[in-house]
Amino acid sequence: MVVRRENMETENINIGIKQENLEELDPKAKKYLRGDGANLEVLRDKRLKGQLSVKEKLYGQSAKAAAMAEKWLLPTEHGYLEAEGLEKTWRIKQETILQEVDIISSRKPFDMVLKDLGPYRFDYTLSGRYMLVGGRKGHLAMIDMITMDLIKEFQVRETVRDVVFLHNEQFFAVAQKRYPYIYNRHGTEIHCLKEHGAPLKLQFLDKQFLLVSINKFGQLHYQDVSTGEIVGNYRTGLGRTDVMETNPYNAIISLGHAGGKVTMWKPTNPKPLVTMLCHHGPITALAFHYNGHLMATAGIDRKIKLWDIRKFQVLRSYSSYAQSMDFSQKGLLALSNGSQVQIWRDPVGSHDYGRYMNHSMVKGYQIGKVCFRPYEDVLGIGHSMGISSILVPGSGEPNFDSWVANPYETKKQRREKEVHSLLDKLQPETIMLDPSKIGTVRPPRKKVRPSKKEVEAELDETVQKAKSVTFKNKTKGRSKPSKKAKKKEEVVLNAKRSFRELHQVEERPLKKQKVDEVELPKSLQRFARKKL
Amino acid sequence: MAEKKQKTAKRERMKAYAPSKTLKFTKSKTNKKSKKAAKDGRKRKSGPHLPSSFLREFGLQKLIPSSSDKGEVEEEIEDLYEYEEALPEEETKKNRRFDPVENYEYELPDDFEDENVPSDDDEHELSDEDDGVADGEGDVADASEKHVRMLQSITGLPAEAFKDKKKKDVTLSGVQGDFGGGQISINDLLDPLHGKAGYSMLRKRLHQLEKTPMAVQAPLPKVERDKLERKVTYVQSKKEMTKWEPLVKRNREAPTLYLGEDIDLGMHTVGTIAAEHKPRTEFERKMAALIGDPVVMEAHSKDGARLLELNKVSIEDVRDHQNRLAKMRSLLFRHEMKAKHIKNIKSKTYHRILKKERQKRASAEIDMDPEVAKELAIKQEFKRAEERMTLKHKNSSKWAKRILKRGFKAQDDGTRTAIAEQLQQHALLTRKINSMNENSSSDETSDDDSNELSHGSDSGVSKLLNKAKDKTMKVMEEEDEMPKTGVFALPFMERSLKKQREAAHEEACLALQEYESSLGKLEGDEAGPSSPGKRSGRRVFVGAKSRPMTFSTEEPENHDDNDSEGEVEVREEENEHKVENGLSEVQIGPALVPDDAETGQEAIFKDFGDIAKKAGSNTTYEVSIFASDTWRKMGGKNPSDNIKEKSAVADNLVLSSQNSAGQDDNSDSDSDLEMVDGFLSSHPKSDDYKLPSQDELIHRAFAGDDVVMEFEKEKMDVLNEENPEPEKPVLLPGWGQWTHIQQKKGIPSIITEEHEKAKRKREEALKKRKDSHLKNVIISEKIDKKAEKLHLKNLPFPYTSKEAYEQSIRMPIGPDYNPAISIGALNRPAVIKRAGVIINPIKYEDIDPYGKSEDSKEPKHKRQKKKPNAKKTQFAARKVSKKS
Structure with a gap:
């Protein structure tokens, strides 16, 4: 058995290499090209053709440069467990891993036993530096994961259902008994968000600065934490649920419902964008891959399904059970069931996930949440008796980008970043299923109904036209002023009438009244009295 | 004569070589000669010919015979000609079928004879045909001789001198005449070559040439010629233009154009400009001498220690300087203190005195100094003009407008006086015009009013009363007119108006009575000045009450503004008016009667009291509503709470299966039981909760069944x-x-x-639909209107296909997504031009038309670009990972 953890290997930056590795760089460069260029042969406009070809060339150069930079400046690769012979990676225990890894990594796994304040939930900051811990019975604590210092610990003396960091470790939101609250890192209560109602689950969309909550009545609330404005407030109408996940690719919120449905929401649409029937029973867990194409769902029907959410089709279906799930940055999938944690891995890249690691907590511990720590090979586990973390080689992104998330951020950097992120804040309407469609031509509308104003303007125009008609002068008293006026009026009336006929708005059929008769559930239908 | 012989000899020679034509010509010539003598007299002036003076100038003999002459000659020797050239038809003038050829030359009448001026024709004839017709010209010759003699006597030169000149002329003209005739043939030219080598060959060829008839082609029509010309021009210009094609193409295809790049100002920095500076004025020279002092320069160039020595200043100097500074400072300070002190003085009298003094001084200055006076006059005039232009003091300011809008009477004393002051100022500033226009007549009238007001004597009061009376009468008369249209035509409005009118009418009548009585009182007062103040006070109070009349005229306007208001508001307005009246009366009254003020105030207070009562009732009502509401809410809460409990239980039922950690819900339900506060009930969402029906409950219990x-x-x-x-x-x-x-x-x-x-x-x-083939998926097709602004309505201009456009925007070009090396190129504008630089027209240069456009552009580009910053690249590299 070998635990391979590749460390920083700085390569010589040499121009000579450039020539040799061009082919090697190609796939990377392709990644940076973001798809194929337009087919210039079809274009008729020579000028445009020329411009586009120049642009494409520039894109190519840029992609190549980016690939080179990646090669030179992001040399660390993620490690993994490798089995030799008959060994199986999932048989390797944490203890054996600990023996092999370096000292710093060996400090990362831990078990925190907190018996009294009951099942724990937790959250990491985007950089993975800080962990926020929330016990059901009101215990809140923030821990610096590098120094393992306790930054703040306090009791809210209320049920705590979920905790989530806001844009940095300075603020966090806690879903408490009746309302979500926002605290700062010193434990001072900053806000009480009464509009949200009693929340069951919280999510924070860091690019949009939106705090999302689902409350007991199945209402979804979006609140902009930078302005305090409630962006959206929609009732799902699908009952109570506490399964809510964010798609990190497009910031769409997904909810898993008791009816086996998964709904996907954006803050500016009162109805779900997509409703999928994923399972035959209530959904227990959801997880999204970082690339935004893959979704994993677990249902009470003992199925775990992988979905391609570009096509909304099932890729794989496994028969297993999961209480909570999470994808790591590198695409490992952690599942928890009772006191067992499984980690699945897709060795080839064909979405064929197989067992990679196993970890079992002490029997009786009920695992409530599993979550990978960003930029580290660590999986955090929140359970009924406290918090644990284990080493999972190859789970985290080895190279962090200090412009995106810097675990070793200084105060100044943090402030700078806060300002930058506020300036770069995305508007809630930019959340859509395919964000790459922003800036493209919008699909043709089905029926463009002219607005009231437009219709009125048009009517005015027609009336004016009708009024401006001049009549011939007729003899024998037929062009008396009174007759003329009458005629004119008639013409205008006619014009108006014909206009109305032309623009008669097709009235939509009224919404059908809901039929009052209640159909019995299938299992009860046999008891129903048969109609004669 | 000798000349003549020469000519004939020549012709004979020509005869020898020339073909028959020439021979005929000579014949005709000789013939003509004999004929001419006879016809000379009458034929001389006919046909087109150059004026004689021109001919003389050219020195031409009359070699070309006139056409008419020729015709005649031809007629005569018809038998000798093979070809007879007919008379041009135009000249025959047959039946005037042809347009007459206009002869613009001035023709002398036939019988006209010029005697004084000897025409050159005559002279030629003299010289040509001396022997033939000499006697006719005898007197002419005499005349010339006379002329010569005259010249001789004047100049004192011998006669030969003048005669010679004439002869010279003649010979010259003769030679030239030969040329002008164009009679030299190729044979003539060949003659001298006779006997030389190649002569025979040349002659043979000549013969051949002459045998083949050489017809000269007629020139092409102008249209054709122009066409050809254009063709050639086109080809040429095309060639010229195509030369530019690659250049233009390169510019068109270039992603970026660098315009006005190669400018050389010569001097780039301030330093270079300064280095070329030469001192011109005295001062500059002095400065230069000081700056360029070799001693100082040397000190600078060395370690600078010597500079200290050079900087030495004597102690006295420093002390002087310090003293001076201290003095100045103390002076300043004292001045400042004084100013402060003066500023702090609050005494009005002091300021008044100060002001008066200042004015006095100014006036004195005006008296003393005509310049100052003039200046002041100009200033004044300017102010006046400004006033006329802006009407600044004519209540046009925002402040004044607001006050006027709120009602002049509603203001306190201060604002009123301020407004009055303003108006006065306006009057002052515009008065001069009036005086100029109307010779101070208007001044008098305006003064009249002020006098009236200011006097405040009994007579003034009576006048005022009279005026008021008149006005009320007028208003009463006006009242009768009722608005016939608009909102006021509505029946209820009409009724209310009528009511108002009646009230107003009554009041007006009362007022009139009061006026009369007070007038009588006044008269009585005048008679016996002892009268109790209290009564008058009342009177004034009532009199003031009559003022609504004046308001009533304004009231319709008020109504116009808010037509939907009902009677109640009208009444309220009335109340307000009353209050206003009371106030105004309070302000006007007190000087006359102290008691009156009290009564007025009482009335006001009553009014206020009413209003306060009303407001109080209103508020209490609201409060009661609120209270009842809260009560209701409180009352309604309990059942809802029960319901909530139930629902929570139901939820628990649903979720119990899926939630293994049941603690959560238990605790929730526990907490829910506790929630009997005022807060939750005020929450809108919990309000509209309905008790679920039995069916619904069953449904919930068996949710997820099918x-x-x-x-x-x-x-x-x-x-x-x-x-x-x-x-x-x-x-x-x-x-x-x-x-x-x-x-x-x-x-x-x-x-x-x-x-x-x-x-x-x-x-x-x-x-x-997208979900048509997906059985288990619903994809909403609803259009998000808010997100619509993120999409384009139509394709942008040069694009014709959506795919091409979408693929062209797929790459982000910002600094977050691209390495720093390529950002510049990706974001470079289409045209780079420095501001203010003149763009020169395109210059021709040779380019390889098949070469890539970038290649030619590259060097320029590189020249402009700075070296990429090392730090920047590093950043860029970091950013690269962001994209992944």
């Missing part, structure tokens, strides 16, 4: 909502309904067809 069916149903619902199903055709009410014809026939085919069509349309729409 998920697939439910989903299908839901999908159907969604589809129906987004693509509504067409309505089923039904039997039409109306014709044939009761006779069962329609039922027999069925629904008209048009309707069924329509229905079919709609159905098909819907099917197609459904098929087009």
